[in-house]
Amino acid sequence: MSRFVVAFARLGWAGALVWSVAQSWAAPLELHARSQQLVAPNSEEWRTVEQVLRWDGTKTAIVICDMWDQHWCQGATARVAEMAPRMNDVLRAARARGVLIIHAPSDTMKFYAEYPQRQRAQRAPPAASPPPEVGRWKSLNPAREGPLPIDDSDGGCDDAPRCAQGGPWRRQIATLEVRDEDVISDSGAEIYNLLAQLGIEQVIVMGVHTNMCVLGRSFAIRSLVGWGKRVVLMRDLTDTMYNSRRRPYVSHFVGTDLVIGHIERYWCPTVTSADFLGGEPFRFSADRRPTVAFIVGENEYRTWESLPEFARQELAWRGFQTVWVTASPRLEDWQFERYEALGSADVVVVSARRRALPRPMLALLRQHLEAGKPLVGIRTASHAFAVRGSLRDRLGQDTPFAEWPEFDAEVLGGNYSGHHAANALTRLSAAEGAATSPLLVGVPLEGFASPGSLYRTGPLQPGAKALLVGAIPGQPPEPVAWTHAYGANQAKVFYTSLGHLEDFKNPRFRRLLLNALCWAIERPIPPAE
Numbered sequence: 001m002s003r004f005v006v007a008f009a010r011l012g013w014a015g016a017l018v019w020s021v022a023q024s025w026a027a028p029l030e031l032h033a034r035s036q037q038l039v040a041p042n043s044e045e046w047r048t049v050e051q052v053l054r055w056d057g058t059k060t061a062i063v064i065c066d067m068w069d070q071h072w073c074q075g076a077t078a079r080v081a082e083m084a085p086r087m088n089d090v091l092r093a094a095r096a097r098g099v100l101i102i103h104a105p106s107d108t109m110k111f112y113a114e115y116p117q118r119q120r121a122q123r124a125p126p127a128a129s130p131p132p133e134v135g136r137w138k139s140l141n142p143a144r145e146g147p148l149p150i151d152d153s154d155g156g157c158d159d160a161p162r163c164a165q166g167g168p169w170r171r172q173i174a175t176l177e178v179r180d181e182d183v184i185s186d187s188g189a190e191i192y193n194l195l196a197q198l199g200i201e202q203v204i205v206m207g208v209h210t211n212m213c214v215l216g217r218s219f220a221i222r223s224l225v226g227w228g229k230r231v232v233l234m235r236d237l238t239d240t241m242y243n244s245r246r247r248p249y250v251s252h253f254v255g256t257d258l259v260i261g262h263i264e265r266y267w268c269p270t271v272t273s274a275d276f277l278g279g280e281p282f283r284f285s286a287d288r289r290p291t292v293a294f295i296v297g298e299n300e301y302r303t304w305e306s307l308p309e310f311a312r313q314e315l316a317w318r319g320f321q322t323v324w325v326t327a328s329p330r331l332e333d334w335q336f337e338r339y340e341a342l343g344s345a346d347v348v349v350v351s352a353r354r355r356a357l358p359r360p361m362l363a364l365l366r367q368h369l370e371a372g373k374p375l376v377g378i379r380t381a382s383h384a385f386a387v388r389g390s391l392r393d394r395l396g397q398d399t400p401f402a403e404w405p406e407f408d409a410e411v412l413g414g415n416y417s418g419h420h421a422a423n424a425l426t427r428l429s430a431a432e433g434a435a436t437s438p439l440l441v442g443v444p445l446e447g448f449a450s451p452g453s454l455y456r457t458g459p460l461q462p463g464a465k466a467l468l469v470g471a472i473p474g475q476p477p478e479p480v481a482w483t484h485a486y487g488a489n490q491a492k493v494f495y496t497s498l499g500h501l502e503d504f505k506n507p508r509f510r511r512l513l514l515n516a517l518c519w520a521i522e523r524p525i526p527p528a529e
Helices: 003-011 013-025 074-095 116-123 188-198 221-226 252-266 303-318 339-344 359-370 379-383 389-394 407-412 507-520
Strands: 029-038 046-055 060-065 100-104 202-207 230-238 291-297 321-326 347-352 375-378 426-430 465-471 478-486 491-496
Touching: 029 230, 029 252, 046 230, 060 074, 074 100, 074 202, 074 230, 100 188, 116 188, 202 221, 221 230, 230 252, 252 303, 291 303, 291 339, 303 321, 303 347, 303 507, 321 339, 339 359, 347 379, 347 507, 359 491, 375 379, 375 407, 375 507, 379 407, 379 491, 407 478, 407 491, 491 507
Parallel strands: 060 100, 060 202, 202 230, 291 321, 291 347, 347 375, 375 491
Antiparallel strands: 029 046, 426 465, 465 478, 478 491
């Protein structure tokens, strides 16, 4: 029996004709799929793997999960509305390539009772030997997957104040066209029968919400994988129900990324709408990830190693984007790479020692600060751009390099004058009146110490506010961390003389540095755990 005859029996003349013509002209789908695999058995390290999938469009379906007209959470409703036009464009492109479109707005089938597309799904003949519990919700499966990386136990509304929960949806959002050749169902059993009848073995899932319905519905990822289908998630046309004020205290959009990573590890690869439409993947207008530009050029503390590791451990999964403006550890190397990135950075981190800068780079750094943008300095930043000795002879009006010897006093608000011998442990405590500072949230001070030599940094400049002081035997305490404001636009500045290689191994120091970056860009500081 031909597939057209089967389609006619199932869909009726109009739907079968459109479906058959679409098949005749369909080009193979080329999907750029991303997944994650363990580096080695029993390892806890994952690596990203990319592959190109070539699927026959006529053996492929798209399932659109719960793109309702209204959600109980206003933020969720707004994100569905923003995403829907791009999704509708994907559906149009997919139909032209023979893909079956399945609209699955759960709990709204009463609205669609008279739709031919709904009735087609209901008429699908029962498949032989359906899987057990084919119509049931599939909860988290600890035998196959780890716990979800976000806490959605409060329902996941990210609005403030939180919206009252309920069930206001009545239909799928009208932006998504329901065409003659489509089907409508929220039943895993119906969809299983339909896929079996049409010989469809490959499914693309899109819609909301990734941590809930997109995984758990009877027609969604866990079920589809359990049915033996080849499944991918369209990761740019999805969303989470996640409240960014709960664990792991990241932005809403980073929370979505974390759940997508969970799916890539345990369930199926992901693709983007660019595979159908070209250009760039869809991105929510509010999804603006902060960019941190690290200026690294010092020869003592190996921050060219410790800062990238810090960025991987503490920043990447929280949605920070990083750019690296670097020079080699040699003091005479003033050729910083990629300094143009300073022009678009949200915050600059300085870990440099006695370097002159290319004049255009120095101009960009000044522009960043004069625009009121923040800066964080660690350790040798107090003498970052002050050249000494014979190297100063290379400077002059006619050379392409310049120094900024006043950077410590003017920008950081410090008063660096050398350091004590590196033979004593520096014990740290809160400065007067600073114990309750949000910058010290999650930084237990009892027993906090550093093996690095204590810098002579006091007295601080007017306006600087000390957070931590350090003490060694036989010497007066010195400020070790403080805040300052620079220029007419009051650029927020944080500095700490900590930053020894051993400091980066201490979670208290890493948390202090994370707090400083969140404070600098006015992002909520994660609560203490």
